[in-house]
Amino acid sequence: MPDLTPAHNRRIVLAARPQGLPQPGDFRLEHAPIPEPQEGQVLLHTEYLSLDPYMRNLMDEIGPGYAPSVELGGVMPGGTVSRVVKSRHPDWREGGLVLAGAGWQDYAVADGASLMSLDGMDRPSLALGGLGMPAFTAHVGLLDIGQPQPGETVVVAAATGAVGAMVGQIAKLKGARVVGIVGGADKRRYALEELGFDATIDRHDPGFARQLAEACPDGIDVYFENVGGAVLLAVLPLLNLNARMPVCGFIAHYNGGADLPVAEQDHLPQLLATVLQKRVRMQGFIILDHYGPRFDAFQREMSAWLAADRIKVREDVVQGLEHAPDAFTGLLQGRNFGKLVVKVA
Amino acid sequence: MPDLTPAHNRRIVLAARPQGLPQPGDFRLEHAPIPEPQEGQVLLHTEYLSLDPYMRNLMDEIGPGYAPSVELGGVMPGGTVSRVVKSRHPDWREGGLVLAGAGWQDYAVADGASLMSLDGMDRPSLALGGLGMPAFTAHVGLLDIGQPQPGETVVVAAATGAVGAMVGQIAKLKGARVVGIVGGADKRRYALEELGFDATIDRHDPGFARQLAEACPDGIDVYFENVGGAVLLAVLPLLNLNARMPVCGFIAHYNGGADLPVAEQDHLPQLLATVLQKRVRMQGFIILDHYGPRFDAFQREMSAWLAADRIKVREDVVQGLEHAPDAFTGLLQGRNFGKLVVKVA
Numbered sequence: 001m002p003d004l005t006p007a008h009n010r011r012i013v014l015a016a017r018p019q020g021l022p023q024p025g026d027f028r029l030e031h032a033p034i035p036e037p038q039e040g041q042v043l044l045h046t047e048y049l050s051l052d053p054y055m056r057n058l059m060d061e062i063g064p065g066y067a068p069s070v071e072l073g074g075v076m077p078g079g080t081v082s083r084v085v086k087s088r089h090p091d092w093r094e095g096g097l098v099l100a101g102a103g104w105q106d107y108a109v110a111d112g113a114s115l116m117s118l119d120g121m122d123r124p125s126l127a128l129g130g131l132g133m134p135a136f137t138a139h140v141g142l143l144d145i146g147q148p149q150p151g152e153t154v155v156v157a158a159a160t161g162a163v164g165a166m167v168g169q170i171a172k173l174k175g176a177r178v179v180g181i182v183g184g185a186d187k188r189r190y191a192l193e194e195l196g197f198d199a200t201i202d203r204h205d206p207g208f209a210r211q212l213a214e215a216c217p218d219g220i221d222v223y224f225e226n227v228g229g230a231v232l233l234a235v236l237p238l239l240n241l242n243a244r245m246p247v248c249g250f251i252a253h254y255n256g257g258a259d260l261p262v263a264e265q266d267h268l269p270q271l272l273a274t275v276l277q278k279r280v281r282m283q284g285f286i287i288l289d290h291y292g293p294r295f296d297a298f299q300r301e302m303s304a305w306l307a308a309d310r311i312k313v314r315e316d317v318v319q320g321l322e323h324a325p326d327a328f329t330g331l332l333q334g335r336n337f338g339k340l341v342v343k344v345a
Numbered sequence: 346m347p348d349l350t351p352a353h354n355r356r357i358v359l360a361a362r363p364q365g366l367p368q369p370g371d372f373r374l375e376h377a378p379i380p381e382p383q384e385g386q387v388l389l390h391t392e393y394l395s396l397d398p399y400m401r402n403l404m405d406e407i408g409p410g411y412a413p414s415v416e417l418g419g420v421m422p423g424g425t426v427s428r429v430v431k432s433r434h435p436d437w438r439e440g441g442l443v444l445a446g447a448g449w450q451d452y453a454v455a456d457g458a459s460l461m462s463l464d465g466m467d468r469p470s471l472a473l474g475g476l477g478m479p480a481f482t483a484h485v486g487l488l489d490i491g492q493p494q495p496g497e498t499v500v501v502a503a504a505t506g507a508v509g510a511m512v513g514q515i516a517k518l519k520g521a522r523v524v525g526i527v528g529g530a531d532k533r534r535y536a537l538e539e540l541g542f543d544a545t546i547d548r549h550d551p552g553f554a555r556q557l558a559e560a561c562p563d564g565i566d567v568y569f570e571n572v573g574g575a576v577l578l579a580v581l582p583l584l585n586l587n588a589r590m591p592v593c594g595f596i597a598h599y600n601g602g603a604d605l606p607v608a609e610q611d612h613l614p615q616l617l618a619t620v621l622q623k624r625v626r627m628q629g630f631i632i633l634d635h636y637g638p639r640f641d642a643f644q645r646e647m648s649a650w651l652a653a654d655r656i657k658v659r660e661d662v663v664q665g666l667e668h669a670p671d672a673f674t675g676l677l678q679g680r681n682f683g684k685l686v687v688k689v690a
Contacts, residue, residue, distance in 0.1 A: 066622040228617050247621050253614040268612040269598040272573050275629040276592050277411040282627040284620035 009034050010321055011105035014070045018059055020255045021332060026059070027076070027325040037088045037109045044082035044100050044108050049321065049342040050128035051078065051328050052162070053226075056254045066286065076104035076324075079133060081124045083345070087112075099127045104324050106344060129162050129339035130313035131302055137287045138166035139298045141246035142224060143174075144290075145283045150175030152221035153240075155212070157181040157231045159191050159200065160314070162339035163248065167224045168197050169311050176222070179215045181231055183334045190337075194312055209234035219243075225282075228252045233267060236274045247284040255332060314338030354379050356450035357669055359415045363404055365600045366677060371404070372421070372670040382433045382454045389427035389445050389453050394666065394687040395473035396423065396673050397507070398571075401599040411631065421449035421669075424478060426469045428690070432457075444472045449669050451689060474507050474684035475658035476647055482632045483511035484643045486591035487569060488519075489635075490628045495520030497566035498585075500557070502526040502576045504536050504545065505659070507684035508593065512569045513542050514656050521567070524560045526576055528679045535682075539657055554579035564588075570627075573597045578612060581619045592629040600677060659683030 008031045015028040037043045058070050058077060070076060080102040084092050089112030092098070099116040102108035118124045129135065148154050154171040158164040159180025168178045168191070180197045182188055188200040199215040201208060212234050219240035225232065229252025239245075274280060305311040316338040318327040324342050331340050353376045360373040382388045403415050403422060415421060425447040429437050434457030437443070443460040447453035463469045474480065493499050499516040503509040504525025513523045513536070525542045527533055533545040544560040546553060557579050564585035570577065574597025584590075619625060650656040661683040663672040669687050676685050 062622070225617075228614065232613075232617075247617060249621065250614065250617045253617065266611050266613070268577075268616055269573065269595065271613060271616065272570075272577075272592060272595045272598065275627060276594065276631070277407070277629070279629045279631060279634065280627075281629075282620060282625075284622070284624045284626075286621070286624060289624065 007034070008032060009105055009107040011075045011103070012321065012324055013073050013075055014059060015072070017061065017072070018056075018255075022056070022059065022255075022325070022329050024325060029322060034107050035109045037086055039088050041109045041111055042084050042089050042092050042115070043086035044080070044098070044102050044110055045085045046080045046082050046102050046106055046108070046321075046344040047097070048081040048125045048128060049078050049102075049104060049324060049344050050080065050133070051318075051324065051331055051340045051342060052134065053249055053251045053254065053331060055328065056251075056332055067288070077101065078103050079128050080108075080344075081118060081127055082108070082110075097121070097124055099132070104321065106321065125315060125317075125341050126306075126313065128341055129315060130166070130306060130311070131299060133287060134162035134339060135166045135302055136290070136295060136298050137248055138163050138170060138224075139302065140287060140290045140294060141248050141285055142167050142170055142222070144294075145246035145281075145285060146171075146222040146224060146244045148174050148176040148222045151177065153177045153179065153216050153218055154222040154224065155179045155181065155216065155220050155235060155238075156224045157203070157227040158251065158334065159197065160187045160195070160337060161226075161334075163226055164224070165191075165195055165314070165338070166311070169195055171222070172196055173305065173310060177218075179212070179220075181212070181227075187337060190314070194314075203231060213238055222246075224248065226251065233270075236270060239274060239278045239280055241278055243278055243280045245280055245282040247282060251332065316340045318342045320344075352379070353377060354450055354452040355666055356420050356448070357666065358418050358420055359404060360417070362406065362417070363401075363600075367401070367404065367600075367670070367674050369670060374667060379452045380454045382431055384433050386454045386456055387429050387434050387437050387460070388431035389425070389443070389447050389455055390430045391425045391427050391447050391451055391453070391666075391689040392442070393426040393470045393473060394423050394447075394449060394669060394689050395425065395478070396663075396669065396676055396685045396687060397479065398594055398596045398599065398676060400673065401596075401677055412633070422446065423448050424473050425453075425689075426463060426472055427453070427455075442466070442469055444477070449666065451666065470660060470662075470686050471651075471658065473686055474660060475511070475651060475656070476644060478632060479507035479684060480511045480647055481635070481640060481643050482593055483508050483515060483569075484647065485632060485635045485639060486593050486630055487512050487515055487567070489639075490591035490626075490630060491516075491567040491569060491589045493519050493521040493567045496522065498522045498524065498561050498563055499567040499569065500524045500526065500561065500565050500580060500583075501569045502548070502572040503596065503679065504542065505532045505540070505682060506571075506679075508571055509569070510536075510540055510659070510683070511656070514540055516567070517541055518650065518655060522563075524557070524565075526557070526572075532682060535659070539659075548576060558583055567591075569593065571596065578615075581615060584619060584623045584625055586623055588623055588625050590625055590627040592627060596677065661685045663687045665689070 018026045082100045084096045097118040154176045156167040178197045180191045180200045191197045191200045220238045225247045226249045228250030316336045363371045427445045429441045442463040499521045501512040523542045525536045525545045536542045536545045565583045570592045571594045573595030661681045666689045
């Protein structure tokens with residue numbers, strides 16, 4: 001069998017910090033020598049690359065505490081399913097499949113300690129989605145912060161996305177009523193028929209806020225915040241007393257927040273009034289903080305749900321590393337349908 | 346001794362819903378017959394009336410869940426120290442002193458079940474402040490939501506006010522470093538010398554935000570939110586990872602939010618970014634929810650602190666019911682110095 005792997009490392013680096021939505025010129029595809037692992041390291045070949053909204057934040061200059069910004073000229077970061085092609089670490093054999101953070105490139109060297117084995121996994125790309133970071137984010141945010149009770153109403157936006165679809169399905173398994181906000185008729189149908197949500201709203205509909213109110217006749221008990229913007233503003237008047245709002249992201253603002261209906265108005269007083277009057281608990285969380293104490297419990301529960309077909313996973317697979325920038329820009333606009341991964345090798 | 350109590354009931358009613366800061370014409374002083382208690386009721390004569398910022402919210406038309414709006418023509422509500430002058434309830438003897446919610450008037454009838462005895466209390470007006478709702482608000486918000494740890498930095502605004510002074514002093518007793526935001530040199534001196542705060546900032550100072558940063562070299566772990574506006578915007582960049590923000594009020598916005606430096610800008614994205622990146626927990630609370638499970642524990646602890654002079658209380662006493670509207674408007678502008686009460690009888 002001929003060796004089809006490239007003799008060099010293709011890598012996509014940050015060429016410029018985006019103004020608003022990332023443009024093709026903000027990325028640059030480079031060719032570099034394949035790196036050599038040192039003692040204690042392995043050389044990884046990327047099979048699948050995960051694309052996730054948080055990456056947009058890392059393209060900006062940001063302060064300490066979140067995650068480090070990507071340097072200009074630096075490789076775009078990201079979770080990967082990778083093959084060990086050379087090992088200088090006793091724990092990792094060549095040919096094994098691992099979960100790594102190799103970023104937007106064909107090859108990377110990694111410390112052995114930073115890897116997780118995926119050997120024996122039927123569908124290893126799930127390690128980037130349904131059994132990985134996005135589903136773990138949904139699990140921690142919804143269950144630990146949102147704490148939905150049977151019969152309560154849970155609202156989630158981007159509801160067919162990697163995180164949102166999990167939030168809604170886990171909430172259903174916990175006995176909640178789930179209202180999903182999506183973009184487009186196909187996604188509405190999928191959320192209702194495949195994911196089993198109780199109602200869906202199309203965020204592009206001009207009557208969106210009224211429809212959300214109609215879909216939540218008993219108000220909203222848990223709003224899983226991953227978009228902000230117009231969705232958040234429509235949610236605020238519907239929140240019930242003692243509502244919970246896990247804050248996982250706010251993709252509507254990542255590129256400048258142009259979707260806000262009245263962008264020149266200050267909505268901070270409205271948020272404060274709601275938080276006070278409705279005794280809302282709002283809590284930001286970054287999933288990286290929770291791996292140690294919480295990941296094993298998540299993986300056990302989610303594996304069982306997937307095996308029993310109680311949770312459905314949909315992947316949106318893009319072929320070829322060179323298409324990662326386009327696919328990523330589409331993700332920020334909601335063009336993907338399911339967990340977005342790039343098949344690299 | 347001649348009976349100097351009026352032969353009619355003076356009461357201050359809501360004449361118009363305020364636009365921004367309440368104006369004299371938004372209130373009306375009326376004279377009405379003294380009401381008669383029915384079986385199971387008592388007639389109360391107001392000795393002290395509490396004035397508190399939350400009353401401003403009740404002057405607006407507000408949705409369900411917070412507390413009912415005052416009707417146009419309705420008596421302004423408020424906590425009172427009242428004397429039982431007629432009793433048709435077996436538990437209450439005439440001449441006894443009680444904590445009640447008689448509102449801005451000389452006389453009121455009340456159900457016996459809604460009262461708390463203040464007999465034997467040396468300084469009964471404390472039931473409206475240091476041993477009452479404002480101090481209880483500070484205790485619940487700071488300890489249950491804020492959870493300051495020894496060595497952490499706690500920031501509180503309106504820091505010589507009824508709630509703020511308690512927040513700062515309780516935080517000191519729990520071993521935190523306390524930075525108080527006040528208006529004016531007298532209040533700075535009082536907060537430093539009498540209340541024992543570690544640093545104070547004058548909110549009128551043009552260099553306010555920079556000074557706050559300098560006063561919080563280790564960042565902010567707990568921000569007790571009772572003002573919003575420019576103070577909140579100065580606090581946001583200083584919050585530490587896992588900071589807590591009990592939301593008790595936001596007086597800067599009650600009259601339209603004119604103190605915001607850039608009012609035409611939407612600060613909601615900045616708040617969301619901070620909550621997410623710093624994993625902030627923000628939680629609104631309304632003290633009325635907490636009396637049942639929590640008030641006794643508060644009163645025991647606070648009584649002991651007051652008896653041991655570990656907590657100081659300052660009252661700003663206004664003489665005469667007719668001055669309540671002016672005094673209340675002053676409260677909203679920070680003109681009071683200490684817990685504001687009106688000596689009615």
